[in-house]
Amino acid sequence: MAVEAFAKTNLMEDIDDDDDMPLVFKRSSTTSKQNQSNSSSQKQDGRLGRQVPDVRSPNGQSSSTHKVKTAASSKASPAVSPLTSPKASPLSSRTSPAPNSRTTPAPNSRPPSSAGNQAKNVNQQSNIAPKESKQAVEPKSESEDSEDDKPLSARVPSGLSKSNSIHANKVLGTSTSVQKSRPPKKEDSDDEIPLASKFQMKSSAGASTSKFSSSEEVKPKIRQNGLPSGTVLSKRPPGEVKSAAQASVKKPRLSDASTPVSSKQPSVKTEKKTEDDDDEVPLSQRIKKAVASASKVSSVKKATKVVSSSMKKTKKKLKKPKYSKSSKLQPSSGDGQKWTTLEHNGVIFPPPYKPHGVKMLYKGKPVDLTPEQEEVATMYAVMLDTEYLTKQQFKENFMNDWRKILGKNHVIQKLEECDFTPIYEWHQSEKEKKKQMSSEEKKALREEKLKQEEKYMWAIVDGVKEKVGNFRVEPPGLFRGRGEHPKMGKLKRRIRPNDITINIGKGVPVPECPIPGQRWKEVRHDNTVTWLAFWNDPINPREFKYVFLAASSSLKGQSDKEKYEKARRLKDYIEGIRSAYTKDFTSKDPVKRQIAVATYLIDKLALRAGNEKDDDEADTVGCCTLKVENVEPVPPNILKFDFLGKDSIRYQNEVAVYEPVFKAIQQFRSGKKGGDDLFDKLDTSKLNAHLKELMPGLTAKVFRTYNASFTLEQQLTKLTQGGELADKVAVYNVANKEVAIICNHQRTVSKSHSVQISRLNEKIDELKAILEEFKVDLTRAKKGKPPVKGADGKAKRNLTPEALQKKIDQTNVKIDNIERQIETKEELKTVALGTSKINYLDPRITVAWCKRHEVPIEKMFNKSLLAKFAWAMDVEPSFTF
């Protein structure tokens, strides 16, 4: 507990430290006051004729300007944007607009590839012949860099769209044309920089990190992670590798309580020493250490067998051992060990139910309910104004579960006779009361909550204080499945300590069970996993709910980095992969043919893999589970996609594909019914197994990351033209939007959307009326006449024609601005930008771009993202994905 107090102190210091000063990447000392000072409520894309949402700095300062001209030039508009979208259809200009323009952006909004790309596609035939599919595709060397780095659609030659010439593209995926020159490899990755020197870079780096003095490094005994940029220096670096002894620990079985983690748990102090020692060792050396020790023990450890053998395989196939090193030997994935010491305080439970005593009605009469019955009734009552209550499935499931609590002979028998309104109204008034609380009261409440939760918010992982992600146990409620989920409305019962398994380091105190008289279900000491606790999902008892560290933790950061490194590695293989699947479009082996087409769709359209689903899940599909009815071939070569994907989000798209793909799809469909599997010889494990043969570690989802990050970088490179800070921010948002569209990241239109739009339209009307008056006054002023009286009947000031003209111009600008605002709002009303930023865009692209263009990184990343991407902050400005 002394530890905790101590750590807390440091935490507070660190927090105090971090907030106010923006981390600004500068190339010269002149970096822009001007950058920061461009302030207005909106920024616009002048040429585009639309606005881009404002981006605020963490202190809330708006950084937009009204005079964004170059931000996204006409070229920048997605409507005419070139090349990067995987949805970009070769026949885009021919494809008729789909009913839902949001979900079918590609055919209509994607332009042909740029002239440059056409040129690049001239020499299509690859030097690299398609490999036998049993062999990993040869990664191409850096010097072979070609257009194949691009997402497939980015490479689709414009000739097709212009001339509808499929033949022009027949060797799709095999081009080796020259892409614009890249920086030398050594600049590409900071992986090769020894950790120690990275730290030096950080602490002595110029403007961007100068506010963090190196003295911070020696400050805390327990270093703290999970804070934004300010704490970068004191956190355990993502690339850190365990010491030899740590790395050699056997991977234990989950249930193995005798996990051979060092039996003598070091105190935090001791731990710190170990850490510090390790910190002094450059990453490369530590990797060697880890390799040596890992190889020593692996042969005798049962649990590590698989990993070891796959490592061998990997090493053989990989041309670039650095990847195998970084992805296989670092702590988060090496021999399976994720941590050496782990301390935390367990989880916090929701408060027990407090009965309110408000009686619901049954057949118009008040009913007495026990607290337990009332609790469930209240869960339902508070949802009266949601869509769920229009769904029969929800009501049925609810009633079935509630009935169990009411008991067989309860007066309440039929849901239709229930009137929950009194409880609903009580709940509404409680909400209103809460809303009406003064800000002091609210603050006090918040602080009280924080005080209760503080101890659960942090874990100490290998001596580093890390934020815990979800330390609150989920409260009971009614299950809100998405789409038509068969289990919606079922009661999610209360989770108790004896449902929860705790994972914690050996030799440290087991978290106290916060509910007196109860105990944890189990305590494990499994250092091969990152979860701190889990319980069985009451809705799907076969599934689990985990408590993990927060996204800002080193553990998460490390795996995040590995994810992007893997995607980045794909660019070295993509050419071979594409030529391999292109060849297989016409393979006689139906399995090969299906794999080829599926891979093509995943590559081209960023589809998800599509695992099989049970009957008790919502009926959604991904690539491998597409049904015949989900893909309609429209001759000569259009595929119309329409299906519900993850979260029951509809995917609608019309894409022109190459003839062999089109034919293959027709063939896969023939003789099948609408509900039959399109890829009947395929599932995700077969597909992924195949992909792994092409590139170690490759799975379907890597394509999504690759295409998203690649598109971002392409768009940024293409669209950034200097200009004001706001222009650049606008460019970034345009690029971000491209990616969101590719990935089909949608959101529901906000309730207030139409109100907002009509308000803006009203404003425009008002301004137009004013404009007309000014015009009349101007004509009169030119004739030396006084202005007409205002709408209020009052006389107006005499103005010179020049002054009036100025007013007219200003009003026109205002009208333009609002019109763009409307356009942007409409464009983005169903597009969610955040998801791609959080999950798909390699933050190093953004950071490097910010550094190159002197954009403060917090214009792009909010506080959470800064913390999550702490590992990416020291990337070189020359970084390319």
Add this chain to the structure above:
DNA sequence: ATAGGGACTTGCAGGGAGAATC
């Protein structure tokens, strides 16, 4: 080879804080 357990990432919605606007 396959099913299913297990661990982790990805995704959307809702609510609240605080900034912007009136």
Add this chain to the structure above:
DNA sequence: GATTCTCCCTGCAAGTCCCTAT
């Protein structure tokens, strides 16, 4: 100062993919 708007955070559902047992 009140109201509106935006953005961010949190919650938790729903995916992916690996691994092991059969």
